[in-house]
Amino acid sequence: MTRLVRPVRMLVMWCPDWPVVAAGLAAGVPAHLPAAVFSANRVVACSAVARAAGVRRGMRRREAQSRCPELVVFTDDPGRDARLFEPVAAAVEQLVVGVEVVRPGLVAVPADGAAGYFGGESRLAELLVNQVSRDPGVECQVGVADGLFAATLAAHRSALVPRGASAEFLAPLPITELDQPGSERAELIDLLRRLGLRTLGAFAALPERDVLSRLGAAGLRAHRLACGRDERPPYRRRPPPELTATESFDPPLDRVDAAAFMAKALAARFHAGLAAHGLACTRLGIHATTEHGEELGRAWRCAEPLTPQGIADRVRWQFESWLRAGEGTRPTAGVAVLRLEPEEVVEGHSLQLGLWPGGSGGEHTPEADRAGRAMIHVQGLLGPDSVFTAVLEGGRGPAERVRLVPWGDRRTPSGDGAAPWPGRLPAPSPATVYERPLPASVTDAAGADVDITDRQRMTGAPCQVAVNGGGPRRVLAWAGPWPVQARWWAPGGDVDLARLQVVLAGAEPDEPDSALLLVWRANRSPLWTVEGVYD
Incomplete structure (x- = not known):
């Protein structure tokens, strides 16, 4: 069952059209000219002047230039965007702690502590806008709401959403x-x-x-x-300290390309350590120490659990911002120690083998490994109670014989599967078992309802079955009933439940036949329900 809590109160500062702003700053292009950033020949970001001329995100380059012939074209460069955004994040960090870079152009901070210190959310937003406009000299908008998504959309509209009103705002x-x-x-x-x-x-x-x-x-x-x-x-917790990945460099790293190369190996080791504990990182801390002892650090909040490539990309972007910063803000020496910390993780479970075994001796195929990683990925997104596998137990009916086990837990039966179960349904079991059985009616050749007597006999041969208020369908074959007695030791103990297998003709001439598992319960309305369907 999914546990629900109120989202954290977040403040988001957004720099509109940041990829275009960063590209313009790097190329020295005036801000009043229409400009757009392209990736794979499509617009990924455009300036307000370009949008006024009809340019839109996702538009092909030829169409964008036909609508705005004077359009300035830039190529997509995440490293450039991250490098030029670092002074903006640093300016925010001068006022509040806990700054998280969601992506270049967007930072988030928990709002409650800072708002209480500065005298309210409105005052905090005003101070941040003034700080960023004065120091790095870029335009920004601030929004506050419950949760990162609502706060981001609030920042797009410069809105302060009251606490508890995010749903109404959205x-x-x-x-x-x-x-x-x-x-x-x-x-x-x-x-x-x-x-x-x-x-x-x-x-x-x-x-x-x-x-x-x-x-x-x-x-x-x-x-x-x-x-x-x-x-x-x-489902988040602070991970144990041993999951931190640290690497020392001699000589120190002073080039982005060298750092990017080293980051791939470190990211793979970092990700493997988390996966061994069934964890996925959603907030990554990148910390570095230079040869002269300078301490550098930045946290990256991730919309989804990070892959090794995603970790390596963020390390490269961060090195872009550190090593290519302007005079006075760039480190005075190369990076001697790099440390990756999983500041926030989503719990999963270790890879569970044996669902799709292949070969002999318990070997596992690549398909099984990919399926296991997919299960862990789902748990990383939705929590440990989001993926289950079935364990066969003892019981009479198909539903009571299945126990659901969270993915990664030991799939150990309780041991009562071989015990005698009078009235157990014979094989095969239905492929689909309804969580809520469907109402049904069973009638004999005379149109009378079929019931089960005290002697565990049906009052007539089933001829027609109607399911869930639908039209009656002809019974082609049937087997049963399999009665289950409850409280047989007590005086007056009687048959409480019985199961019946039926094969029904299709409702239309071109429809296939179907096989159902019906359940009869004494003194219930309706008497019959559909428990499952056979393939």
Whole structure:
């Protein structure tokens, strides 16, 4: 069961169109000229002047230049964006502690402590805007809300959302707001629009169970955001200190390309150490010590658990900002020690083998390993109680014979599977077992309801079955009943439950036949229900 807590109160400072601003600063292009950043020949960011001329994100280069012939074209360079954003993050850090770089152009800080110190959230936002406008000299907007997603959208609108009102703030916003940079939700948003869900409020109104069954884990995470909740359930804790990865360099690193090369090996070792404990990092601390003893550090908050490549990328971006900073802010020597700290992790479990065994002697195929990593990834996103496997136990019916075990726990049966179970349903078991059985009616050739007597005999041969209020379907074959007696030792103990297997003809001539497992319960309405369906 998913545990829900109120999201943390967050303050987000956003520099609009940062990739374009950073590219313009690096190239010395005036801010009043229309400009856009392109990746794979498509617009990934554009300035306000370019948008006024009709340029939009995702547009092809030819179309963008046809709408705005004077458009200044820049190439996408995350390292440049991170390097030029470091002075902005440092300026924020002069006022508040706990600065987290979500991505270049966006920083987040917990709001409660700083707001209490400076006299309120409004006063804190004003101080931050003045600080960034004066020191690095860039424009920014500040928003405050419950949770990072709501605070980010509040920053886009320079809004201070009251505590507990994030859901109401998000409700009227368009569904396209889910498509934040790096989220890769374009296909999901297109599907939601085709389903008629135009606003975040309309999406949030859907039941969570229906969203998960129809849209999967990605849809569930987006649904949580639309509801004003955190993207992941709060299964987070501080990791043990031994998971920190440290590397010393001799000679010290003073070039970004050398640092990027070394970061790949360190990131792989760091990620492997977390995976061995069933953990995934969601907030990465990058700390360095230079040859002259200078201490450098920055925290990166991640929208999703980091892969080894994602860790290496953030280390490279951070070295870009450290080693290529301007005079007076650049370290006076190369980096002698680099330390990666998992400042926040999402719990999972170690890789569970044996679900899809291949070969002899218990060997495991690459497909099984990939499936296991996918299970751990889901747990990293949704928590340890999000993925289960089944263990066969003792019991009479198919539902009571299955025990769900969280992925990674020992799949050990309780040991009573071989015990005698009078009335146990013979093999095969139904492929689908309903959590809530469907109501049904069973009638004989005369149209009378079929019942079961005290002598465990049916009052008539089943001829027709109607399921869940649908039309009656002809019974082609049947087997049973398999009665289960309750309180047989007590005076008056009688048959309480019985199961019946039936094969039904298709409702239409072109529909296939189907096999059902029916359950009869004494003194219940309805008498019959559908417990499962056979393939």
